[in-house]
Each structure stands twice: as C-alpha cells, then as structure tokens.
Amino acid sequence: MVQYPFPIPDGSPFPILNIPFGVFHTVDNSDPRPGTAVGDHVLDLRILIQNGLPVDESVNEALASSTLNDFATLAVDVRNSLRKSIQEALRDESSIVYREDVGIIAADQVTMHVPMKIGGFTDFMCSLEHVQTMGRMAGYNEVPQNFFDLPAAYNGRASSVIASGQNVTRPHGIIPGPNGATYAPSQKFDFELEMGVFISNPIKYGEPTPASRARDHVFGFVLLNDWSARDIQFYEMAPLGPFNGKATATSISPWIVTVEALEEAGALLTTEDLGLRGGKNTTIPFLRCQDDVAVRVSTSLSRNGVTEDLLGKSDLKHLHWSPFQMVAHHSSSGCGLDTGDLLGTGTLSSSADQIKDFGSDHDAIRRSGCLAELVLGGTRPFTLSDGSELVWLEDGDTVTMEGWAGAGDRVIGFGKVSAKILPANEFP
Structure with missing residues (x-):
C-alpha cells in the first residue's frame, strides 16, 4: 500500500499516475465543484489552489465553474499542468496536501455529479x-x-x-x-x-x-x-x-x-x-x-x-x-x-x-x-x-x-x- 499523505490501496483505479477529473459536493457544502480522485480520497481542487497549489491562472478561473466545460477548453498542456502539479504535490512532503484540513475528503463522503454540461x-x-x-x-x-x-x-x-x-x-x-x-x-x-x-x-x-x-x-x-x-x-x-x-x-x-x-x-x-x-x-x-x-x-x-x-x-x-x-x-x-x-x-x-x-x-x-x-x-x-x-x-x-x-x-x-x-x- 503506497502511503503519500494518505494510504493509496494496492490495485486502486486511482493511483497517482491517473489524476482523473470530476465534480462533487459534500453534506457540509452543497455547491458542485471540481475535484480529482486519488486512492480512496477526493481532492477539492478549489481549496488546494486557494491554499497554494501552483497552477496557471486560467486553470483557477476555469475551476470556478460547477462543471468541467471551461477547464476542458483550455490548451492540453495547460490542463495537463494541473495533473502534474497535483502529482508533484503528492510526492513533496512539504506541499499543501500534507497539511491538515486542506480539502482531502474520504470518497465515501462525497456525492458525484455528471461532470460536464452535455449539449449533445x-x-x-x-x-x-x-x-x-x-x-x-x-x-x-x-x-x-x-x-x-x-x-x-x-x-x-x-x-x-x-x-x-x-x-x-x-x-x-x-x-x-x-x-x-x-x-x-x-x-x-x-x-x-x-x-x-x-x-x-x-x-x-x-x-x-x-x-x-x-x-x-x-x-x-x-x-x-x-x-x-x-x-x-x-x-x-x-x-x-x-x-x-x-x-x-x-x-x-x-x-x-x-x-x-x-x-x-x-x-x-x-x-x-x-x-x-x-x-x-x-x-x-x-x-x-x-x-x-x-x-x-x-x-x-x-x-x-x-x-x-x-x-x-x-x-x-x-x-x-x-x-x-x-x-x-x-x-x-x-x-x-x-x-x-x-x-x-x-x-x-x-x-x-x-x-x-x-x-x-x-x-x-x-x-x-x-x-x-x-x-x-x-x-x-x-x-x-x-x-x-x-x-x-x-x-x-x-x-x-x-x-x-x-x-x-x-x-x-x-x-x-x-x-x-x-x-x-x-x-x-
């Protein structure tokens, strides 16, 4: 079992290599917001960015939305830079994700949404x-x-x-x-x-x-x-x-x-x-x-x-x-x-x-x-x-x-x- 700031179970679909994107809400915050899945946890991307996760300003603006549409329109290298920033933070024990209460939520405590506004x-x-x-x-x-x-x-x-x-x-x-x-x-x-x-x-x-x-x-x-x-x-x-x-x-x-x-x-x-x-x-x-x-x-x-x-x-x-x-x-x-x-x-x-x-x-x-x-x-x-x-x-x-x-x-x-x-x- 890989450790990082929290255990990532062996055989998890969401190892650090993955970093998928989705939209979720929690009981204490009903606003749908973007996140990523790592192991059995969901990372609240807005909170991580507010607390210092380094990202391009266009990423910060796109993730203010309740869907991933704005984020998806960004250039692929900009989108992928967010994946890389999250991966680097998970490997760096001095990073934001190793501090307490920084938007790391147990996956069974979130409700997931359709991640994009689908026109067709x-x-x-x-x-x-x-x-x-x-x-x-x-x-x-x-x-x-x-x-x-x-x-x-x-x-x-x-x-x-x-x-x-x-x-x-x-x-x-x-x-x-x-x-x-x-x-x-x-x-x-x-x-x-x-x-x-x-x-x-x-x-x-x-x-x-x-x-x-x-x-x-x-x-x-x-x-x-x-x-x-x-x-x-x-x-x-x-x-x-x-x-x-x-x-x-x-x-x-x-x-x-x-x-x-x-x-x-x-x-x-x-x-x-x-x-x-x-x-x-x-x-x-x-x-x-x-x-x-x-x-x-x-x-x-x-x-x-x-x-x-x-x-x-x-x-x-x-x-x-x-x-x-x-x-x-x-x-x-x-x-x-x-x-x-x-x-x-x-x-x-x-x-x-x-x-x-x-x-x-x-x-x-x-x-x-x-x-x-x-x-x-x-x-x-x-x-x-x-x-x-x-x-x-x-x-x-x-x-x-x-x-x-x-x-x-x-x-x-x-x-x-x-x-x-x-x-x-x-x-x-």
Whole structure:
C-alpha cells in the first residue's frame, strides 16, 4: 500500500499516475465543484489552489465553474499542468496536501455529479461482433457494407445522461401485444457496455476535422451504460431507427480519465500495434488515423444484493473503428461539436478470437456487451451463481461496469458505473 499523505490501496483505479477529473459536493457544502480522485480520497481542487497549489491562472478561473466545460477548453498542456502539479504535490512532503484540513475528503463522503454540461449525446455502433450477433437475431445474414465504410451512429438524448449510483426506473413504451400495440412497462430491459468520449476543444460548425487531428478535441473517457428497452426499441426501429427504446437513461462513471493519463499508462496504441485491422485500415483519407485506445472493460450483475456474477468482458481496442475515427466521422458533415458533447462508442463485444487477449482469464461465453447477445434475444437463459436464470433485467437488479487500462506498475482505472433497476411507475 503506497502511503503519500494518505494510504493509496494496492490495485486502486486511482493511483497517482491517473489524476482523473470530476465534480462533487459534500453534506457540509452543497455547491458542485471540481475535484480529482486519488486512492480512496477526493481532492477539492478549489481549496488546494486557494491554499497554494501552483497552477496557471486560467486553470483557477476555469475551476470556478460547477462543471468541467471551461477547464476542458483550455490548451492540453495547460490542463495537463494541473495533473502534474497535483502529482508533484503528492510526492513533496512539504506541499499543501500534507497539511491538515486542506480539502482531502474520504470518497465515501462525497456525492458525484455528471461532470460536464452535455449539449449533445451521440451513440455509435462499431463492434463487428455486436452487429453480427444482433443482425442474425433480426434475420439478417450479412453485415451492411456501410458498417465497413463508416462508423455508424445516431443522435441520442443528452437530457437523460445520469451519474453512476442514480437508480433507473423501468420504462414504459409502445410495444406489440396479443391484441395490438399497447403502452406498457418494458419486459426486455437491457444494458449496453460502452465507453464515453467527452469533447474538449469544440469543432467549429462547417469545419470537418479528420481522424488524424481528432485527438486534439478529446478531453477524456468514462464508462458508459446505454440502457436499452429491447421490446420498445425493436418495435419502433423500422423505418427510422431507435428512439424511446434508447432514451430512458445513459449512466456514466463520474471521473473523466484524460487522454494524457491513458498515454502515460501505455493505453494509447497505434494502428501498427493492432495490425491495421478493421476500419483502422480504411482507405478513406478523412478517416485514416494512427491512434487507438485499449481499455479492458467488464459487466457484472447483482440480483437482490445477494450474488454478483460476471456477465461479460471486452476491450475498447476490439472495436472496428477507433474513438478518434468516431469523432472525425461525426464532424464530417460540418455539423460541429461543442465542448461537453458526449459520444458513446457503442456496445463493446468481443469475438471468440479477440477474447483470447485476456489470456487464461477469458471465457468463451462471457464476451458480450449486452444481454441481448448473451441470452440470444431471450432464447438462451444465462444461469447465475445462485442457480436462477437471467434472461432480461429484473426489478432490483444492479448492473455494475468497470474499466482498466495499462499494465504492470502503470495500471489505472475508471472506477465503476453502477445503477439499480426500480419497478416501473404506475400510470392510470
């Protein structure tokens, strides 16, 4: 266990190498304010700066906000200078963080917020395994050609992006019934294991940005659960696409792990590292990009708080398209992207060959990023450790996702995104 001014547990997702950014409040101060996570503690950045943590004045001004949007618009070297200043202070026994009462708070004493003001949310679909499996269940034998030519996506609901820990109520919707369509609670409620990409510097309207420069517009990454009501979704899909079936809630982990932290952890890869597979080998110059990201992710389910079962694992690098290609394609029409916009990577599912990247710690079954794949649309129930069968999410179920990046002594994490399913509200 590393000491510093307070113990940092071995295996913590938030070692000194990480320094993610988030927004929190406490019981004695209800104002949402920026902080960072180190071990099992949260550092109040405003208090640290007020007490002498050396930072650029533009950082001080940006952190006066109740969101991270102003901070994210700063130049990357200025943003990263705050990470470095915090890291240096933690290593220096004469620094501000070694004094008493200087804004160091136990993590279980804070309430986390959605860290940025989100003007737009876009959800991609970039896993070949996910597209193939879902397509077979829908009766399609071939993957559409456009999947191989561009990162497919749709515009979602920014209004229903919520922070980890907030419960999710089972949604109502229009679904087919024996006597015709009816308005009723979803009976096929599902999760989707994804990563979220937050935009930093805006992409101006009318100025498409190629994938080779997209990294300049990425602030960082979070875990993302794109809750999906499959019965509502499948009934409304044709001819226009998903709407209410995907609108109920999108849960995200509260700490944004920066691109710079991922690079220092060795989680930023080049397409050469990956053998130029999939869309990363595109011949379209606008989408061509050398950068990719590796993040190991997993989903577990707790039923009635008694057991916890691993449902699936995957890796961000297994996607057909990289996050930077997603940013570029989104901008390709000239629509522009604003600071705080959130892009979901789409469901992270791995093929039987890809899951072998986990070595001996892999499972040929537990490699899907959603229940629809794991249980084949409800036709193949999954047996939980208590002997019960899982088909779709039940009231009282808690879904938790985790993410890790790096290797050896450079492992960093994203913490968790977790939510409990509550029964549908009653309507007259």
